[in-house]
Amino acid sequence: MKKLGIYIHIPFCVKKCGYCDFYSVKWDQISESKYIQSAINEIKSYSELNDKYIVDTIFIGGGTPSIIKPQNIEYLLAAIKNIFIVEGNAEISMEANPNTLNTGSLNAYKSIGINRLSIGIQSLNDIILKKIGRIHNSKEALEAIEKAKQCGFANINADLMFNIPGQTIDDIDNTINNLIKKDIKHISFYSLKLEKGTPMYRLEEKKKIVLPEEDLEREMYYTGRNIMEIHNLMQYEISNFAVKGYECRHNLKYWNQEEYIGIGPSSHSFLGNMRFNNSSDLKEYLLSSERQAFESKTFERNIQEVMDKNELMFEYIMLRLRLAEGLKFVDFKNKFLVDFGETYAEQIEYLAKNNLVEIDDKAVRLTKKGMDISNYVFEKF
Numbered sequence: 001m002k003k004l005g006i007y008i009h010i011p012f013c014v015k016k017c018g019y020c021d022f023y024s025v026k027w028d029q030i031s032e033s034k035y036i037q038s039a040i041n042e043i044k045s046y047s048e049l050n051d052k053y054i055v056d057t058i059f060i061g062g063g064t065p066s067i068i069k070p071q072n073i074e075y076l077l078a079a080i081k082n083i084f085i086v087e088g089n090a091e092i093s094m095e096a097n098p099n100t101l102n103t104g105s106l107n108a109y110k111s112i113g114i115n116r117l118s119i120g121i122q123s124l125n126d127i128i129l130k131k132i133g134r135i136h137n138s139k140e141a142l143e144a145i146e147k148a149k150q151c152g153f154a155n156i157n158a159d160l161m162f163n164i165p166g167q168t169i170d171d172i173d174n175t176i177n178n179l180i181k182k183d184i185k186h187i188s189f190y191s192l193k194l195e196k197g198t199p200m201y202r203l204e205e206k207k208k209i210v211l212p213e214e215d216l217e218r219e220m221y222y223t224g225r226n227i228m229e230i231h232n233l234m235q236y237e238i239s240n241f242a243v244k245g246y247e248c249r250h251n252l253k254y255w256n257q258e259e260y261i262g263i264g265p266s267s268h269s270f271l272g273n274m275r276f277n278n279s280s281d282l283k284e285y286l287l288s289s290e291r292q293a294f295e296s297k298t299f300e301r302n303i304q305e306v307m308d309k310n311e312l313m314f315e316y317i318m319l320r321l322r323l324a325e326g327l328k329f330v331d332f333k334n335k336f337l338v339d340f341g342e343t344y345a346e347q348i349e350y351l352a353k354n355n356l357v358e359i360d361d362k363a364v365r366l367t368k369k370g371m372d373i374s375n376y377v378f379e380k381f
């Protein structure tokens with residue numbers, strides 16, 4: 001049996017943050033109930049895969065999974081277990097926003113099998129949190145981590161952002177050091193990107209806010225990376241740091257080009273050599289699910305791409321080079337029956353000469369300089 005990851009998107013938030021272009025709508029009870037039924041239908045639509053795959057990671061992301069009833073999360077997990085074999089030691093992650101967590105819900109998540117929590121902290125500076133439209137403050141963020149630990153969660157991630165207008169190196173220093181004091185095992189450290197259509201993008205266009213200069217953006221990144229690495233949160237991907245053994249197994253599937261299916265609006269899947277996705281529209285998604293249930297139709301998905309070998313190879317290089325471990329020659333050979341060193345000799349020589357990649361007899365990986373301009377490196381392949 002092959003391994004499979006399952007992502008479930010919970011498309012609801014209390015309030016949209018100023019920078020976010022992930023798909024979510026304002027939560028209400030009726031939409032939540034309808035959505036859970038539809039997502040269960042979609043899980044069932046994959047039943048033909050169950051004799052070929054065994055599930056080893058589940059990631060419930062959003063949106064804000066922690067605003068829906070824990071019982072509904074339980075129904076989703078039960079639907080997966082009804083269809084698939086789920087490994088006993090599967091990683092089951094859930095994203096949560098600080099002030100939507102309480103001891104009751106945390107105990108419920110633990111008892112239904114969630115074993116990894118990813119909490120959206122962003123920053124521990126209250127002025128910054130307010131500016132970006134978060135509904136929590138730093139005190140609530142630290143309390144959420146404390147409560148999660150008390151309820152028995154040992155595997156906790158904190159999502160952080162840097163490159164926020166008005167943010168300083170001191171903010172980064174203070175935020176990360178305070179999280180380390182809480183014995184956090186994993187930090188995702190994202191550079192704020194303003195996407196078209198978001199309120200903060202419009203503010204930047206009107207020059208009402210100014211993003212930090214590129215040099216300061218890089219300094220924030222290096223500062224964060226240094227503090228984390230001194231405290232054993234080692235960089236394993238461009239934006240991800242973990243104590244050894246706490247790397248996110250589900251997200252590693254994305255960078256290893258392994259198979260996963262995505263449930264819910266806006267979610268993506270990769271099966272065989274095919275990438276496909278669901279529409280980013282809750283109403284359309286609910287309709288598609290109803291059609292499937294009442295007219296025995298297949299679930300409507302958009303096929304993005306059937307990938308040929310060259311496309312798969314290029315994508316694999318791009319994904320694997322994001323990892324600190326780099327691309328291992330033996331894995332490349334086993335996967336594509338192609339010798340990496342021979343095929344890309346010219347590119348490797350050029351990139352190594354410019355100190356953008358380093359090579360040994362087993363692997364090629366980005367240097368720190370290469371990580372800064374990773375898109376330029378990928379372009380060379």
Ligand SMILES: C[S@@+](CC[C@H](N)C(=O)[O-])C[C@H]1O[C@@H](n2cnc3c(N)ncnc32)[C@H](O)[C@@H]1O
Nearest residue numbers: 019020022062063064095120159190191192193
């Ligand atoms: C999509 S959210 C879902 C989890 C949860 N709702 C939350 O807000 O923490 C996952 C993470 O993506 C990051 N993120 C979202 N939009 C971003 C952006 N425009 N630039 C950089 N990081 C972003 C934030 O750190 C956020 O915690």
Ligand code: SF4
Nearest residue numbers: 013016017020062063
């Ligand atoms: S960052 Fe998280 S809470 Fe904020 S709008 Fe996006 S998904 Fe919702």
